[in-house]
Amino acid sequence: MKKYRRAWIEINLSNLENNINEIKKIIPTNTKIMAVVKANAYGHGAVGVSRELESIGITDFAVATLEEAIELRRAKIKGNILILGYTPIECLKEVIKYDFIQTIIDEDYANIIIKMNFKEKLKGHIKINTGMNRMGIDNKNLNLIEQIYKSNNIEVLGIFSHLSDSYNESSSSKEFTKKQIDLFDNLISSLKNKNINVGNTHIQGSNGILNYPELNHSFVRPGIILYGLYTEKYINTKCKINLKRVLFLKSRIISIKDIKKGSFVGYGRKYEALEDKKNAVVSIGHADGYPRSLSLKNAKVLVNNSYADVVGIICMDYFMIDITNISVKVGDIVTLIGEDENIKAEELASKLDTVTSELVARSGKRLERVYIK
Numbered sequence: 001m002k003k004y005r006r007a008w009i010e011i012n013l014s015n016l017e018n019n020i021n022e023i024k025k026i027i028p029t030n031t032k033i034m035a036v037v038k039a040n041a042y043g044h045g046a047v048g049v050s051r052e053l054e055s056i057g058i059t060d061f062a063v064a065t066l067e068e069a070i071e072l073r074r075a076k077i078k079g080n081i082l083i084l085g086y087t088p089i090e091c092l093k094e095v096i097k098y099d100f101i102q103t104i105i106d107e108d109y110a111n112i113i114i115k116m117n118f119k120e121k122l123k124g125h126i127k128i129n130t131g132m133n134r135m136g137i138d139n140k141n142l143n144l145i146e147q148i149y150k151s152n153n154i155e156v157l158g159i160f161s162h163l164s165d166s167y168n169e170s171s172s173s174k175e176f177t178k179k180q181i182d183l184f185d186n187l188i189s190s191l192k193n194k195n196i197n198v199g200n201t202h203i204q205g206s207n208g209i210l211n212y213p214e215l216n217h218s219f220v221r222p223g224i225i226l227y228g229l230y231t232e233k234y235i236n237t238k239c240k241i242n243l244k245r246v247l248f249l250k251s252r253i254i255s256i257k258d259i260k261k262g263s264f265v266g267y268g269r270k271y272e273a274l275e276d277k278k279n280a281v282v283s284i285g286h287a288d289g290y291p292r293s294l295s296l297k298n299a300k301v302l303v304n305n306s307y308a309d310v311v312g313i314i315c316m317d318y319f320m321i322d323i324t325n326i327s328v329k330v331g332d333i334v335t336l337i338g339e340d341e342n343i344k345a346e347e348l349a350s351k352l353d354t355v356t357s358e359l360v361a362r363s364g365k366r367l368e369r370v371y372i373k
């Protein structure tokens with residue numbers, strides 16, 4: 001069969017490298033980047049992205065699950081891979097076998113592991129709760145944290161926390177974040193006072209990096225900014241860096257139709273042509289990750305350098321656009337997420353009342369990732 005792509009994601013690896021270099025400009029020289037490539041690298045393709053990152057010198061990766069970690073190892077990613085989330089106790093032998101690093105996610109998890117009897121030590125980073133109250137051991141639980149460091153079952157390579165409000169500009173958000181930072185720093189000092197080698201420390205994700213770049217930890221953990229995106233459209237971070245977006249969602253026109261005045265288009269007859277129109281069918285739908293909830297929200301796509309309106313309800317495998325004033329033929333390429341103002345991920349996420357991570361991470365399995373430089 002001749003290669004034909006109905007819809008695909010173009011991944012610009014030069015832009016990925018640009019973003020790494022931009023992040024390096026604002027973090028301390030001794031701080032390393034731990035690339036967050038969970039959720040299939042936010043939809044960008046975990047293997048393709050991690051290979052590129054490894055080739056430009058990134059040695060540390062973070063994923064959410066054991067399965068994600070195994071995918072990278074099987075693809076010959078040699079770097080350190082930290083599993084940020086929960087791994088069932090009975091799967092920890094896999095973590096050891098593949099030489100991953102497991103997050104010690106809370107008190108109960110720590111207590112179970114301490115009492116086990118591994119042949120080889122489990123590599124771990126201890127997660128500390130400083131106010132997010134999702135995962136993490138209480139920052140005041142010095143006793144347990146010390147026990148973990150001394151456990152024969154765990155080789156503790158690091159300790160980290162997560163900022164829950166590093167994005168907002170309000171003074172109360174800033175105060176809260178400062179408090180999280182202080183609690184983490186105080187814990188580290190207390191451990192050092194007890195002559196414990198704390199290992200690698202880290203606390204900042206993307207917004208922590210952009211708003212608190214002065215923190216001096218072993219790692220930063222950028223996710224969304226690696227991919228050149230801001231969390232939301234209206235964001236005002238302390239540091240402005242020159243991010244370049246990495247993901248371009250593309251598809252093709254597969255059919256063109258004249259729509260007579262007074263006729264309807266699509267499911268539920270939500271669109272009625274108020275005059276004679278010309279529509280085109282784009283061969284991508286909500287099963288590919290172009291959200292159905294973008295229907296009837298003035299979403300636009302780019303085709304032959306013009307914007308076309310999305311018409312009616314987005315279907316599972318297709319949707320329709322208005323090309324009445326645009327010269328378009330079957331086979332032409334349509335860009336759904338890209339660089340231009342109306343098709344930026346930030347703009348679409350704003351229409352959907354969500355963050356850019358959700359929009360890009362939902363891009364579907366059916367789409368091939370095409371890597372370009």
Ligand SMILES: *Cc1c(COP(=O)(O)O)cnc(C)c1O
Nearest residue numbers: 036084162205206221222223224
């Ligand atoms: C997802 C995640 C990150 C990356 O978050 P971004 O806001 O996308 O940079 C960092 N740390 C932890 C613990 C995470 O779960």
